[in-house]
Amino acid sequence: MKRIFVDYKKCLACKACETACAVEHHPARSLPAALGDRKTQVNVRVLGIEHESFPLSCRHCDPADCLNACPSGAISRDAESGAILLDAAMCKACAMCAMVCPFDAISFKVTHRSCYNRDVAYKCDLCNERIKAGGKPACVEACHSGALVYADYEADRPGRASRSLRTYLLGAEGLPPRFELFRELRRKEFARRQGGA
Amino acid sequence: MKVVTVGTGMAAAEFVQRLRRDGFGGEVVMCSDEEFAPYSPCVIPFYLAGEPLDTVYWKGKDFYGRYGVQARLSDPVVEVDAERRLVRTAAGRSESYDRLFYAAGARSWYPRPEWLETRGVFGFKTLSDMVAIDRYIREHDVRRAVVFGGGFIGVDAALALWHRGLDITLVHRNTRVLSQMTDEEGGQFATRKLAQKTGIRFRLKTTVGEIAASDGQLKAVQFSDGSTVETSLLIVSIGVSPNSEPLRGDDKGVPGDPQMLAESGIYTAGDVAVTRHAITGATGIYATYPNAMQQARTAARHLLHGDGAFGGSINTNVLKKHIDFPIVSAGSFSGEAVTWQQGDIWRRVYLQDGMINGYIIIGDTRISGYIYQLYLSRKRVDRTIREILSSPRHDSYYRGMLGLAMPLAA
Numbered sequence: 001m002k003r004i005f006v007d008y009k010k011c012l013a014c015k016a017c018e019t020a021c022a023v024e025h026h027p028a029r030s031l032p033a034a035l036g037d038r039k040t041q042v043n044v045r046v047l048g049i050e051h052e053s054f055p056l057s058c059r060h061c062d063p064a065d066c067l068n069a070c071p072s073g074a075i076s077r078d079a080e081s082g083a084i085l086l087d088a089a090m091c092k093a094c095a096m097c098a099m100v101c102p103f104d105a106i107s108f109k110v111t112h113r114s115c116y117n118r119d120v121a122y123k124c125d126l127c128n129e130r131i132k133a134g135g136k137p138a139c140v141e142a143c144h145s146g147a148l149v150y151a152d153y154e155a156d157r158p159g160r161a162s163r164s165l166r167t168y169l170l171g172a173e174g175l176p177p178r179f180e181l182f183r184e185l186r187r188k189e190f191a192r193r194q195g196g197a
Numbered sequence: 198m199k200v201v202t203v204g205t206g207m208a209a210a211e212f213v214q215r216l217r218r219d220g221f222g223g224e225v226v227m228c229s230d231e232e233f234a235p236y237s238p239c240v241i242p243f244y245l246a247g248e249p250l251d252t253v254y255w256k257g258k259d260f261y262g263r264y265g266v267q268a269r270l271s272d273p274v275v276e277v278d279a280e281r282r283l284v285r286t287a288a289g290r291s292e293s294y295d296r297l298f299y300a301a302g303a304r305s306w307y308p309r310p311e312w313l314e315t316r317g318v319f320g321f322k323t324l325s326d327m328v329a330i331d332r333y334i335r336e337h338d339v340r341r342a343v344v345f346g347g348g349f350i351g352v353d354a355a356l357a358l359w360h361r362g363l364d365i366t367l368v369h370r371n372t373r374v375l376s377q378m379t380d381e382e383g384g385q386f387a388t389r390k391l392a393q394k395t396g397i398r399f400r401l402k403t404t405v406g407e408i409a410a411s412d413g414q415l416k417a418v419q420f421s422d423g424s425t426v427e428t429s430l431l432i433v434s435i436g437v438s439p440n441s442e443p444l445r446g447d448d449k450g451v452p453g454d455p456q457m458l459a460e461s462g463i464y465t466a467g468d469v470a471v472t473r474h475a476i477t478g479a480t481g482i483y484a485t486y487p488n489a490m491q492q493a494r495t496a497a498r499h500l501l502h503g504d505g506a507f508g509g510s511i512n513t514n515v516l517k518k519h520i521d522f523p524i525v526s527a528g529s530f531s532g533e534a535v536t537w538q539q540g541d542i543w544r545r546v547y548l549q550d551g552m553i554n555g556y557i558i559i560g561d562t563r564i565s566g567y568i569y570q571l572y573l574s575r576k577r578v579d580r581t582i583r584e585i586l587s588s589p590r591h592d593s594y595y596r597g598m599l600g601l602a603m604p605l606a607a
Contacts, residue, residue, distance in 0.1 A: 008599065049592050052599050065566075071207065071239035071486035073255030090252055092243050095517040096486065099525050101566035104594065108521060108562070116248050119521050165598045 001082040003060060003153040004126070004137060007170040010179055011147035013053035017044045020142030024127060027112050041111040043124040044139050051183070051190035055139065055148060058105040058124035059168055060084045066097035066106060074121070083126035088113035091120045103165065145179075199224040200500070201294035203274045203284060203443070208300035208467030208489040210235035210256050215497035217264045225266045226292055228284065230273035233324050234260045239486060241327045242357035246519055253324060274301065277444045279460060284443070296500055299451060299459060300467040300493070301440035303484065307433055312408055317415030321354040321434045330432070339430045340364060343418045345405045346435035347374035347388075353518055354432045355397050360519040365397045366426055370404050370435075378514055380530040383557040386543045387524050390560065394522055405431070439469040439482060450482050455506040457496040464500065466492035475509025476572070477529065483510035513569060517562070525565045527572055528555025537586040544586045551579035563591040 019031065022042045026034040034040045044057040064084050067075045074090035075097060077083070088111065098106040098121065108119040127137035131150075135141070140150040149170060175183070200216065202209040205227045213225055237255040244250050251258060261268045269292065276285040283293040305320035312318045317337075319330050321344075333339065340363060344355045347369030355367045367374070373384030374391070392399050400420060408431060409417040419425045439450040444459065450471040451459045459465040467489040473480050488510040498505040513527035522541070532549035542560040546553055546568065553572040558565045564585065571578055578585070585593040596602070 047590070047592055047595055049590075049596055049599060050601055052601065054595055054599065056595065068490060069487045071237050071255065072252070073237065073257075090255070092240055092248075092252075093517065093521075094239060095515045095523045095525070095562050096239075098523075098562040099513065099515045099565050100487075100569050102570045102594070104563055104566055104591065106562075116243075118519070165595070169598070 001153055002131070002150055003082075003168065004057065004124075004140060005149045005151055005153075005168050005170045006055060007147050007149060008052060008054045009147075009171045009175055009183065010145045011046070011053045011055060012145050012182065013046050013048060014144065015046050016142040016144060017055050017139035017148060018042050018046060020138040021124075024130075024138035025112075025125075039110055039112045039114070041109075041113070041122050043122060051187045055143075056103065056105065057139070058084060058101075058126075059103055059165070060124075060126055061102075065100040065102070069096040069100045071096055078128055078132075081126060081128055081131055083128045083131070084123075085125055085128060086121055086123055088120045088122070089115045093119045093121055095121075097121055198295045199226070199293065200296045200298065201225075201284060201292055202227045202298040202300060203277070204298075204300040204302055204440075204467070204469075205229040205231070205233070205235050205268070205270075206300060206302045206467055206489075207235065207237060207255075207486055208302075208470075208493040209298060210260060211490050211493040212298050212300070212464075212466065212497050213264055213266060214256060215494055216501065219497070219501050221501060223295075225264070226269060226294075227261070227266050228269045228272070228274050228286065228292065230271065230287075231323060231325055232271045234258050236324050237486075238322070241324050242321075242353050242518065244324075245327050245331055246357045246360040274443050277463070279444075279463060282462065295462070297463045298493075298496060299444050299463055299465045299469065300489075301443065301469050303437040303439045303468040303482075305433065306436040306438045308435065312431070312433065314413070315408060315410045315415050316413055317410075317429045318408065318431045318433065321350055321432050322437065330430075334361070334363075334430065337429055341426075341428050342366075342430040342432060343368060343405070343426055343428045344432045344434060345418075346433065347371065347399070347401075348377060348434065348436070349375060349514070349516055350437070351432070351434040352391070352516060354434050356395070356519040358430075358432075359395050359397055363430075365395075366400060366428075367397055368400045368403050368405055368420060370402065372401055374399065374401075375516065375524060378516065378524060378526045379557055379559075380534075380545070382536075383526075383543060383545055383559060386538075387559050390522060390541060391520075394520060405433075437468070437484075441469050452480070453492070453507070455495075456499040457492050457507055458499070464496035466496055472507065472510045475511050476575070478509075481510075483512050485510075485512070485514055487511070487513075511573070515562070515565075522560060523558075523562050523565075524560075525558040525562065526556060527569065528553065530555045530557070535582050535586060537583075546578075546582050546586065548579055548582065551577040553578060553582075564588075564593065567594045 022034040236253040272286040344367045404421045407419040438448045451465040452471040468484040495507040515525045517523035532547040532554040536545040547555040
């Protein structure tokens with residue numbers, strides 16, 4: 001089974017992942033329709049933390065605390081892809097899932113999937129239909145810098161817990177020089193704005 | 198082997214589903230005093246708020262057929278004869294078993310049971326309650342309701358009926374609603390905000406003293422301070438008691454061992470089961486869905502494979518119903534309090550020996566999962582917790598992972 005891995009040092013915070021996700025999950029499948037639509041659902045969020053950035057989304061844990069906490073039968077796991085899926089028609093937005101999610105990856109709002117004119121929980125669905133048809137998640141496909149990677153996940157890696165973000169981090173192999181340069185510039189710019197050295 | 202469940206609630210449904218999933222081919226009988234397929238008590242107030250009845254059947258309306266269950270419905274089990282291995286029902290039927298799963302749940306507790314004989318007075322616990330309240334509201338064109346009791350179920354009831362458009366007065370003995378889930382200050386904050394956001398009138402330090410009826414029909418409710426409110430609907434939700442009498446002879450719950458065995462051949466789980474808290478070790482009834490589910494899985498595994506143990510219950514809970522204003526809490530509210538508040542958000546963590554002893558997070562679910570994991574993992578957080586609570590972008594978990602120091606709290 002595959003998962004989305006993050007090489008955050010390569011993330012340029014361009015938000016192409018957010019845009020692609022919004023379009024992919026919008027009923028009109030178009031950027032102009034998704035823009036300015038309050039019901040537009042974006043399942044990945046680029047977190048800016050000082051000079052670093054991080055595309056944050058559901059990690060589809062196994063076992064998944066949200067799945068074990070959902071009392072309304074709204075959360076399930078796709079047996080084939082392993083994706084944790086959320087059925088908005090069953091969701092009561094009771095927040096039991098969000099209360100236990102280690103990654104803060106579940107949010108609430110009125111989306112196009114809301115059935116009863118109220119907020120529902122929403123989160124990354126791993127683009128389940130796309131990946132089952134042999135494709136990649138929309139965010140991964142949109143990522144120009146290689147910060148998001150869709151790759152095989154060995155669930156039984158010893159000493160690695162699925163609930164730790166470290167499991168999903170890449171980047172041990174070092175960065176190409178142009179990324180190092182970009183990061184150095186960004187670090188300096190951040191320091192300058194902070195009024196530091 | 199023949200398995201019988203007393204109860205068709207969430208624990209029993211999870212238990213049976215697990216047995217079948219793991220290949221159990223024996224006879225399964227499920228007994229209930231109600232007439233329905235297994236439903237989610239967490240979801241049923243949404244039916245009253247106007248959402249479809251079918252969504253309460255969290256494992257599907259066709260549960261009994263799909264899992265090969267003989268359902269014995271609308272007939273409560275009144276006695277468990279452990280010696281002869283059979284259960285007896287109120288209608289006089291008996292059912293033998295090889296293994297019993299005792300998950301009879303809990304029922305509303307009424308200070309004056311005779312009030313229920315008056316039309317317009319209801320409990321708020323079962324799907325039968327919801328269906329009856331819904332029919333009553335429609336038939337009598339009810340516009341106003343009084344909810345007596347401001348615990349989780351009472352607030353849930355008030356919000357569901359408020360969402361339906363009724364004018365609500367909630368009467369509660371304590372100084373704040375949700376007094377078990379909150380401490381004094383947090384509870385008062387939550388009560389104030391809920392009142393502002395909904396217009397529900399909260400009458401605190403007050404109880405319902407008497408009801409007034411004419412021809413068996415509720416007309417008004419009198420409060421302990423002597424004032425009265427005209428209403429044709431009173432919800433009584435001041436407490437619950439476990440349905441443990443048929444097995445134990447009293448209503449103090451059913452103690453389960455680490456395999457969720459109450460006695461030889463009899464498992465227990467859910468809102469009737471007495472278990473140990475995973476962190477504090479204190480025994481009690483921890484009536485939330487995640488506990489019931491883990492207990493049921495432990496029992497199913499032990500029945501089939503003879504191994505496994507329950508890791509303990511956690512008293513974590515969240516109330517976020519019909520309104521986007523969550524109230525999250527877990528643990529014990531004692532120790533050193535660290536508090537942060539801004540606008541509608543109020544967060545407090547209680548520290549003991551540098552670890553989280555309990556917490557309350559109101560107005561926002563962000564960071565609640567991170568705090569929950571820190572609570573469970575027993576990590577020392579005394580040096581970082583102030584920054585975690587106040588971090589303006591709620592990003593402390595990711596900061597930690599990226600190796601970035603926390604900014605100093607303002």
